Amino acid sequence: MPGYIKIGISGGTFDPIHYGHLIVAENIRNTIGLDKVIFVPTGMPPHKKHKNVTSPIDRLNMVKKAVYTNPHFEVSSVEVEREGYTYTIDTVKHFKRIYGEKAQLYFITGADVVKELTTWKNFEELFTMCKFISALRPDYIDESFYSEIEHLKKQYNADIIVANIPMVQISSTDIRNRIKEGKSIKYLLPECVEEYIYRNNLYIKSDR
């Protein structure tokens, strides 16, 4: 259909962004034929109320640096700029307003997030507004993952695709722990992000 574009939205805390996020987004872009992927760092994530998350501005800066060299990747500060807790339903409505009916939105998640989708604000309405694509993730794939996908499809008519792409064993938690323990984080995230972390003394005293 002429003028019809496919947009991926990669939402995350990105504390920090790493090659897992980037490799998954690029592979999904290729597999699904997305025109672009917009990375949306969370502002105040409601599900991490009790955790000590790095400032939104530092997380946004790291995402900007990480995606800079990919012409198909963009960054949106819409959640970082929003007052109060940030919810995906508001973000998807924001992109619907911008791109209108000419776009199909695909929200990209990892397998760990799939099991939490029914706890999200207005998730039933969200399922009517965008498709979901889940990347497999080591340690999160078992019988219950696939039965949850079937449940979401059957019960809520969710359009949710499991991406057939290689798994990447990298997490932000592991990166933060390595920094705290004085270990190397080389090859887990782009060098420009690594430099940003050390220049700004991030995660050295992380209590997560």
Ligand SMILES: Nc1ncnc2c1ncn2[C@@H]1O[C@H](COP(=O)(O)OP(=O)(O)OP(=O)(O)O)[C@@H](O)[C@H]1O
């Ligand atoms: N290695 C990975 N493979 C597939 N999906 C991933 C991977 N890392 C993160 N994701 C997905 O990216 C989104 C944002 O993740 P997030 O920024 O919380 O990273 P994380 O590595 O899971 O962080 P943390 O270890 O702090 O929980 C989530 O949907 C998550 O499932």
Ligand SMILES: O=C(O)c1ccc[n+]([C@@H]2O[C@H](COP(=O)([O-])O)[C@@H](O)[C@H]2O)c1
């Ligand atoms: O909208 C919600 O209620 C909601 C609840 C929990 C998580 N999310 C979104 O899920 C995405 C991944 O979150 P996280 O914690 O795995 O980085 C991120 O974009 C969050 O805003 C959204």
